[in-house]
Amino acid sequence: MARICLICEGSYPYVVGGVSSWIQELVKSNEEHEFSIVCIIPNLEFAKNKYEIPKNIVEIKNVVLDKKYEVSPFKVLKNRVIFNKLENEIEKVLNFKTEELKETTRIIKKISNKKYGNPLEIILNKSFWNSLLKYYNKNYEDIGFNTFYWTYRNIFLNLISLAQEDLPKADIYHPVATGYSGYISALAKLQNGGSLLLTEHGIYPREREEEIIGAKWIEKDFKKIWIDFFYFLSKLTYDECDKIISLFEYNKQLQIENGAKKERCKVIPNGIDVDMYSKIIHEKRDGFSVGSVLRVVPIKDVKMMLKGFKMALPKLKNTKLYLIGPTEENKEYYNECLELVRNLQLEDDVIFTGRVDVKEYYKFLDILLLTSISEGQPLSILEGLACGIPFIATDVGNCREILKEKEEGEAGIIVPPTSYSDLGEAIVSFFQNKEKIKEMGIVGKKIVERYYSKKHFIDSYKILYKELGEKRWQE
Template identity: 80%
Template sequence: MARVCLICEGSYPYVVGGVSSWIQDLIKSNEEHSFSIVCIIPNEEFAKVKYEIPKNVVEIKNILLDKPYEISHLKVLRNKISFKKFEEDIKSVLNFKSNDSEKVLKVINKISDKKYGNPLEIIINESFWNSLLSYYKQNYEDVGFNTFYWTYRNIFLNIIALAQEEFPLADVYHPVATGYSGYVSVLAKLKNGGSLLLTEHGIYPREREEEVIGAKWIEKEFKKIWIDFFYFLSRLTYDHCDRIISLFEYNKGLQIENGADEKRCEVIPNGIDIQMYSEVERERLPGFNIGSVLRVVPIKDVKMMLKGFKVALPKLRDTKLYLIGPTEENEEYYKECLELVENLELKEFVVFTGRADVKKYYKFLDVLMLTSLSEGQPLSILEGLACGIPFIATDVGNCREILKEKEEGEAGIIVPPTSYSDLGEAIVTFFQNREKIKEMGENGKKIVAKYYTKKQFIDSYKELYKELGE
């Protein structure tokens, strides 16, 4: 039996979604192993369990990134002397471009020693200030120092806080992303020994890059700092991995491009319980029923979906759009979506179901949609196809490869991200061609049965846990 420590950032067991469902399946299907869960979350209010925790989970450890700290001015005064020798070391890691991960970790470990106090006591010492000031004058003197300082202060508070944590003992540390999860897994491996197995569902720094570019709260001049930081965390994780898993070949190529060792990379696709979904009894309901299984959050681009539906609506008859999934994760965005439904005069056509049993809707939906800005290998597509429902999906992640599979035939239509006009055309195409719906639905069943079974997915990880846990 192996001791496995799964490391999650802002997901399982507190957020419902594809990654969390994947983790739940992985744990429940590996009863011979014990699991610890390390959850990196923003605050205590976030920690509301949304899953029934399997019996082989022996520990859940929450790490809060938004902690209040008290300051001992005596410790700060002592650090003024102790940290003088660290100024050049600190400066050497500020651009997040170093390829020498061992050197970077040595610097982080030196300055994070608990004898210097808590993360805030360490950050506010004079040497840290001097290092930042010197780096600022060399690289950013034409922009405001205040925002520059707070950007680095926030980044290093998290880096140091995580470095001061204690982690569960494990034979295998298994982060489900790079980012802070990957960084924590590296720290845990170096502190406690064990192997490091990374599974990336999407490419973390690319997803964060998209968010940072669109973020209004980050000033333009400082977006590059955050982007470089997230790519740095990925390189750091890759350097210390024993095995690196992606869900499909394209993402494997991106991992290698971003610094992963090709010899340690492999592809293990997602898998679903074919029998469970194939047993869903389909029933033809009146009208044309469209659905989307999703979390109502910006990355799913629900607004684009609503606009595309509005474009198609004049050519449809007796139609409904069901948005199936939780709405509470980003209440502001959900409110904006409701306002858009009102403004587009769609209230009688659009249903937000909230959290629901998706199989209830798989029984009668004619077509499913996914309009995400970024994805890995969506479980919702695999589930829908297994039920015989074709898809309209944006050209992100593995969507094209799944839906345009060459041997078994096409199982859906691919549209460009953000293009609601193309989405509207695709909806009309399906509405006007019932034979296409039937044909693509049958193709989808064959694709999932051939490439994406739960057994294939679970057996692959059983073998990895056995190999890395010995």
């Protein structure tokens, strides 16, 4: 038996979705091991369980990013002499393009020592200010210092705060992303020993890059700092990993391009209980039933889906769109979607179901949609195909390979991200060709049965856990 520490950011067990479902299935299928769960969350209000916790999860530790700190001026002054000696080292950490990852990690651990105070007391030290000012004058003097200072202050508050966390001791640390999860896992391995196994469902820095480029709250001149920072966290994580898992070959190559060592990389696809889904009996309803299994959040681009559906609607008859999944994760975005439904006069045609048993909807849906602007290997596609339901999906993540590039044939239609006109045309093409729905549904079942079984997914991780656990015991 191994003790495994799963580290996740803003997901399990507090958010329903593909990554969380993947974690739940992984833990339940490895009853011979004990699991600790470390959840990196924005605040304690976020910590509301959405899953029944398996018995072999023996600990859940919440790590809160948005903390409030009291500052002791005495402690700040007391540490001034110590930090004067560290000014040159602190400056090295500010360069997120550095290739000296082990040296950078050593410096972060050194300056984050709790004996120097809490994260804010450390950052308010004059030596941190001097290092930042020197780095600014050398590299960024053409942009405003005030925003530059607060950018780096926010970044290092999180870095130091996470470095001061005491993670559970484990034989294997298993983050399900790089970013903060990977960073804190690398520090835990260095502090406690053990192995580090990373599973990336998407490529974390690329997803953050897309968000940052579109973010209105980050000034244009500072977006590159944030993007470089997230790529830096990925490289730091890769550097400490014993094994690096991706869900498909394309992402594996991206990992290698971003600094992962090829010999440590391996592909393990997602897997589902094919028998359970394939046995669902289709009960055709009157009319045309279109569905999407999703969280109502911006990355799923629900607004694009609604616009595409609106474009298709004049050529459809007796058609409903079911948006199947939780709506509470981003209430502001959900309300924007509701407003768009009203503006498009779709109140009688679009149904937000909230969190439900999706299998009840798989029984009658004719086609399924996925309009995300970023994905890994969506479980919703695998589930839908196993039920014999073809997909229209945006060209993100592994969607094209699943739906269009298997030797069994095509199981759906791929459209460009954000293109609601292409989505509308694809919906109409399915509505006008019921035989295509049937043919693609048969192909989809064959694809899932051959490539994406739960057994292969679970057996692959059992082998990894055994291998890395034994390595730990031999140390």
